[in-house]
Amino acid sequence: MNPTETAPTTDLEHSPVGELVHSHATGAQWLSRYNSSLLGVFGTPQRVLVRGSGCLVWDADGKEYLDLLGGIAVNALGHAHPFVTSVISSQLATLGHVSNFFTSPTQIALAEKLLEITRAPAGSKVFFANSGTEAVEAAFKLARRNAGPEAQPRTRIIALEGAFHGRTMGALALTAKEAYRAPFAPLPGGVEHLPFGDIDALRAAVDNTVAAVFLEPIQGEAGVRPLPDGYLRAAREATSAAGALLILDEVQTGIGRTGKWLASEDAGIMPDAVTLAKGLGGGFPIGALVTYGPDTSALLTAGQHGTTFGGNPVATAAALATLHVLENQQVLGHVREVGEHLRAGLAAVDGVTEVRGEGLLIGFDLDADVAPAVVTAGLGAGFIVNSPGPRTIRLAPPLILTTEQADRFLAALPALLQTAKDAQ
Ligand SMILES: Cc1ncc(COP(=O)(O)O)c(C=O)c1O
Numbered sequence: 001m002n003p004t005e006t007a008p009t010t011d012l013e014h015s016p017v018g019e020l021v022h023s024h025a026t027g028a029q030w031l032s033r034y035n036s037s038l039l040g041v042f043g044t045p046q047r048v049l050v051r052g053s054g055c056l057v058w059d060a061d062g063k064e065y066l067d068l069l070g071g072i073a074v075n076a077l078g079h080a081h082p083f084v085t086s087v088i089s090s091q092l093a094t095l096g097h098v099s100n101f102f103t104s105p106t107q108i109a110l111a112e113k114l115l116e117i118t119r120a121p122a123g124s125k126v127f128f129a130n131s132g133t134e135a136v137e138a139a140f141k142l143a144r145r146n147a148g149p150e151a152q153p154r155t156r157i158i159a160l161e162g163a164f165h166g167r168t169m170g171a172l173a174l175t176a177k178e179a180y181r182a183p184f185a186p187l188p189g190g191v192e193h194l195p196f197g198d199i200d201a202l203r204a205a206v207d208n209t210v211a212a213v214f215l216e217p218i219q220g221e222a223g224v225r226p227l228p229d230g231y232l233r234a235a236r237e238a239t240s241a242a243g244a245l246l247i248l249d250e251v252q253t254g255i256g257r258t259g260k261w262l263a264s265e266d267a268g269i270m271p272d273a274v275t276l277a278k279g280l281g282g283g284f285p286i287g288a289l290v291t292y293g294p295d296t297s298a299l300l301t302a303g304q305h306g307t308t309f310g311g312n313p314v315a316t317a318a319a320l321a322t323l324h325v326l327e328n329q330q331v332l333g334h335v336r337e338v339g340e341h342l343r344a345g346l347a348a349v350d351g352v353t354e355v356r357g358e359g360l361l362i363g364f365d366l367d368a369d370v371a372p373a374v375v376t377a378g379l380g381a382g383f384i385v386n387s388p389g390p391r392t393i394r395l396a397p398p399l400i401l402t403t404e405q406a407d408r409f410l411a412a413l414p415a416l417l418q419t420a421k422d423a424q
Pocket residue numbers: 131132133134136164165166167216220221249250251252253277278
């Protein structure tokens with residue numbers, strides 16, 4: 001075919017992708033090809049997934065799973081949501097990509113919608129990226145632009161022990177875990193990690209040499225660890241007094257995950273910037289930085305930052321569709337209810353020592369170091385969960401998880417714990 005000709009219409013079934021989805025290769029065969037062709041940064045994946053619907057996914061061997069991880073807090077509306085799917089397809093069939101020499105209605109409408117749901121004041125602005133780490137990277141550059149006067153420059157940036165902000169170099173400098181950082185030294189300088197949740201340490205550290213403080217309202221990767229009450233307010237007071245930016249990383253906690261648009265909503269403070277990603281696109285890659293008010297928004301000017309794909313029409317249409325469903329089907333109230341039900345159920349399970357989190361971002365601790373074995377037992381029994389620590393399990397399921405699905409997991413959990421302990 002002449003490449004300038006329009007390709008004949010083809011359905012997925014008869015395309016090269018359809019052939020892959022319907023391939024008879026086993027999971028083991030796929031994984032062997034995976035290990036020969038993909039860089040080993042993720043190790044060997046647990047399963048080869050071929051299909052999803054709502055909160056369920058199926059692997060290449062035909063086994064069904066209840067997905068209680070949701071692509072790590074990404075699949076807000078589950079898999080293959082019909083409305084999101086049709087909006088993405090229609091947008092792609094209309095206009096797929098334009099570059100940032102141009103804009104598109106979906107990009108503008110999504111920016112306006114994000115300013116509304118994040119309660120950003122007049123003069124606030126949005127920058128679109130493609131992932132969480134890129135949203136944080138933009139925030140890092142924003143922080144550097146809060147440079148202070150030449151006589152007293154703001155060279156320091158504060159983050160917390162246990163923090164996870166991403167894997168690109170700026171975001172990695174903010175991430176605390178030594179195993180992630182050490183192989184890539186030297187990282188961008190000036191970042192200090194303070195003890196988690198220690199308000200006095202924060203007050204002592206923040207002065208006019210600090211450009212920004214980065215905080216996750218709930219540390220997801222550290223095992224779903226919420227900041228103590230009063231911490232965000234104290235951080236706002238200390239940063240305001242010192243002229244430092246308060247930047248909240250809501251990549252994991254934002255967009256309804258905790259039953260609110262932002263996990264920080266109830267703290268009654270206004271940050272200087274918020275990063276978003278994960279659930280925003282309902283499974284389609286997109287990240288965003290919201291800068292609050294005209295002064296902070298003026299810190300990054302024309303030419304100082306950019307990305308080819310950021311704010312792409314398909315990604316922004318996917319996010320608009322996701323936000324539309326979350327809003328119009330009262331999903332946030334549902335998240336609060338099912339989350340509360342799930343946490344209460346978990347707290348009653350023998351062997352569970354602590355339950356943390358809000359909405360459908362839940363971490364629970366076990367009475368033994370068997371969390372990775374629980375993940376394996378879960379896969380065997382048809383449940384996808386995650387272990388961010390040796391005795392911690394994290395759940396971040398689609399926000400449409402039903403009470404019945406939550407109950408199915410609660411009923412299975414005692415046996416999963418037993419299987420995990422027996423395997424030790
Ligand atoms: C709080 C937070 N920030 C940033 C990131 C990085 O996002 P991404 O993996 O999309 O780059 C994550 C990912 O887990 C996160 O939880």
